[in-house]
Amino acid sequence: MEEYTYRAIDKYGKEKRGTVTASSVEAAYEKLRAMEMTPISVEKANIFNKEISIHIGKAVKxxxxxxxxxxxxxxxxxxxxxxxxxxxxxxxxxxxxxxxxxxxxxxxxxxxxxxxxxxxxxxxxxxxxxxxxxxxxxxxxxxxxxxxxxxxxxxKSARLNAIIKKAAIYPIIVALVAVGVVIVMLTFIVPSYSDMFAQMDMDLPAITKAVVAASEFMIHKWYILLAIVIAAVVLIRYFKQTESGQVFFAKASRNGPIFGKLTIKSAASNFARTLSTLIYSGLPMVDALEITAGTMTNYLYRKKVEEAREEVIQGIPLSEPLLRDNLFPPMVGHMTKIGEETGQIEDMLNRLADYYDEEVEMTTQTVMAVLEPMIILVLAAIVCVLIAAVMAPMLSMYQNLDNI
The missing domain is CATH 1.20.81.30 (Type II secretion system (T2SS), domain F)
Structure with missing residues (x-):
């Protein structure tokens, strides 16, 4: 599901501008008409034309x-x-x-x-x-x-989101702590030793020179670093709104060494749960797939469900496109096929969703078990480098004194 900015005339004859979420431009036009608006223009939202909306209150979860x-x-x-x-x-x-x-x-x-x-x-x-x-x-x-x-x-969706956020919040907090430690050491700790290093009549180790240079850059040219960070954030956000950017980040999320399995199993759970719920309500398979595609947060899976919908319109069973390229786990396609053959596709999809909910929880625990020591080691390595840069000249000086 993507965002589109629009200009439209409401039923009272007033022009309105805003943003609407839809799977395509055509779907955006249909949604506006359903809202009793006459569209004037609809185009994909980007960093330049997207409205900045400020809500008083928390987002609806x-x-x-x-x-x-x-x-x-x-x-x-x-x-x-x-x-x-x-x-x-x-x-x-x-x-x-x-x-x-x-x-x-x-x-x-x-x-x-x-x-x-x-x-x-x-x-x-x-x-x-x-x-x-x-x-x-x-x-x-x-x-x-x-x-x-x-x-x-x-x-169930809220519970799944909470599990995934739990896996993501720990590395984010530790990364922020690491950045804070580096900034404090480069801004306050290292400069206190810089004068002493300058008075030493000796060639400083390469690691100390590098850290001192980084400290001086942080103190005197911090605005350049800030500008680089802001530019990087803006460019990344713009790139993520392009189709090539969405494909890139979707592949990175799916094929990542740590979070890849979590992405795959979360997508399988979301697909099965949403489609099962919609079929239960009596919606035709084609309409149910259109809505399900809009709930898929990963671009690759959203496109896959949209392609499957087009094939279902042509009379092809849903299980065939699901099994074709193994984007979804094979179990999703096989269980869907059994459901199609027995006439119990809703029940099979519901079982799939329950299974992958448990898999997401187990995978999250595994990810946390792997991440915790890795993050601690990375943070320790950063601190050790900074301490080594400070201590190396002093140890070298003491060794020279001993040799006298």
Missing amino acids: PRDLSVFCRQIVSMIEAGVTIVDSLAMLEEQTENKVMAKAIGGAKAEIGKGETLANAMAKYPDVFPDIMVKMVSAGEASGKLDIAFKRMASHFE
Whole structure:
């Protein structure tokens, strides 16, 4: 799923600009029309035309959506109307962004919109999968079941995200600590020894010269380093928005020596869980695959699901493209094939998702077990280099004194 900036005319005749998330330009146009807007122009968002939006409140997370769904189910089962349910949830929801969207949806229902159409007007809060499930629930008269299914889906998604973040947060914190240690030593510790080194009538070791030069650069020309870092961040972000950049980072994520297996198993779990949920709601396979592709964060897997959707449209079983190039683990294709042959594809996909959820958790533990000693060794090596640079001239001086 990619972001597109748009100019459009709303149903009141006012021009609006904004950003919409969709799988293609055509899908972006369709989404705008579904929001009762007449598109003027739609183009892929980039660093130059993307809107900078500032929200007062935290971003909506899967955990927030799961709680919302559980509360809706409780109120529906208690006989409370949807409008009254949304009114109560608007007041008690702590997340301001979500509370505003709930209030907006309630207002749209008051104008005669269905709940699904009302939620579709807030794509930054209510994802496509949720809107489609609610639409199917309204059509079948089983809205409470649809929300129950979505609550389970978002709970498992939140748990999986928490596991992956746990694996990523430790190396990030240690890396920041390492950078902080280097900056402090180069800025405060090394300069305190520089005058002493300058007074020594001896040739300094190469490692000391290098560290002293780095210290002087850090103190007197720090702005150059800052400019380089900012330029690098901007260029990387721009590169990631290009197709070649997305392919590069997707391959790096999938083929990486440590996080590669975690990426593959997370993609398999997300694919199976989302597709199973959508098929359960009664969505046709083609529509379910389109939404599932939009939930895949890795570019390679998103494109693979989109290609599989095109082949399904042509009458080819889903299992064939999944098995063709081994982008997904072979088990995904084989279990899908069994589900197609037995007519129980939803059950097979659900089993797959449960299996890969466990695999993600086990892989995360393995990654942490490998990363912890590696990071400690790297941090120790950096500190040892700086200490060696300071101590080497002093040890050399003491040896010269002993030889006198």
